[in-house]
Amino acid sequence: MNGHPLLEAREVTVRFGGLTAVDAVSAAFAPGELVGIIGPNGAGKTTFFNALSGVIAPTSGELFALDQRLTGAQPHRFAQQGVARTFQTPRVFAELSVAANIGFGLQFAGRKRQASWLLKDETSILSLIGLSAQAALPAAAITPSQQRLLEIGMALATRPRLLLLDEVAAGLTENEVDAMGQLIRRLRDELDLTVIWIEHAVTTLLKYVERVIVLHQGRKIADGTPAEVVRNAEVVEAYLGDEMVEAA
Ligand SMILES: Nc1ncnc2c1ncn2[C@@H]1O[C@H](COP(=O)(O)OP(=O)(O)O)[C@@H](O)[C@H]1O
Ligand SMILES: [Mg+2]
Incomplete structure (x- = not known):
């Protein structure tokens, strides 16, 4: 990897009482990676x-963004370093319009670095995520898949360097999943973003990413190209089995 990774986890462990949810996971994410x-x-x-x-x-464990140590810092310090994320259950303001939800994200962009023209304002962001026609609707009135797009738009409005997506394709139809995969690639390509994308549905994700990390019982058991990971004996034997091999 050239230069500093955009974000790096070193031996990160998270325990909830006696349960180790994340077990000494190390991973570095370079600029532009998906x-x-x-x-x-x-x-x-x-x-x-x-x-x-x-x-x-x-x-x-430790967390670093570029050369800054962020271990134990509040979420706003991560945001200042350009980290934005979505939640597994979309968090939008149901009673506000779709455009106003984007406007809320834009308020946080503040004096931040020069943004791509694609992230200039509500209109450009709505066009990028394909919700221009829904701009004036309350967020509660759009479909669940559109709400996922809206949440991505809200994250983009903060003009991130790194976008973390948690199961944004869950519950979508096959066509919607493909559109989502293409959108995520486009965001990475055109916005100069690093994207980390969690998905439970393996087949979806492997088509679109260049690198995949496999977690199992809190441990990182594989980290490589999709082709490498689906041939990893521990990955296949542990739990993914044939579904994954077919996907590759
Ligand atoms: N706030 C929490 N308190 C206690 N246990 C939690 C909490 N969040 C997650 N867990 C537990 O940590 C483990 C990992 O959960 P999670 O990170 O949500 O997994 P995944 O996203 O891969 O499905 C699970 O056993 C879950 O029940
Ligand atoms: Mg989860």
Whole structure:
């Protein structure tokens, strides 16, 4: 990896009482990477994201953004370093319009670095995520898949360098999933973003990412290209089995 990684976790552990949800996971994310994180329910994916975005302080281990040590810092310090995320259950302001939800994200961008023209204002962001026609509707009135897009738009409005996506394709139809995969690639390509994308559905994700990290019972058991990971005996034997091989 050239230069500093955009974000780096070193031996990050998160415990909840006696349960080790994330177990000494190390991973570095370089500028421009599109990385998937997969693993069965309860593997520790969301908890790892919570640590990467400052929502949860690790029990032990270190976090760095570029050359800044962020271990134990509040979420707003992670945001200042350009980290933005979505939540597994979308968090939008139901009674506000779609455009106003984006406006809320833009308020946080403040004096931040020069943004791409694609992130200039509500109109450009709504066009990027494909919700221009819904701009005036209350967020509660759009479909669940549109709410996921809106949450991505709100994260983009903060003009991040690193976008963390937690199961944004869950519950979508096959066509919607493909559109989501293409959108995520486009965001990475055109906005100069680093993207880390959690998905429980393996087949979806492997088509779109260049690198995939596999978590199992809190441990990182694989980190490589999709082709490498699906041939990893521990990954296949542990829990993913044939579904994953077919996907590759
Ligand atoms: N706030 C919490 N308190 C206690 N246990 C938790 C908490 N959050 C997650 N866990 C537990 O940590 C483990 C990992 O959960 P999670 O990170 O949500 O997994 P994933 O996103 O891979 O499904 C699970 O056993 C879950 O029940
Ligand atoms: Mg989760």
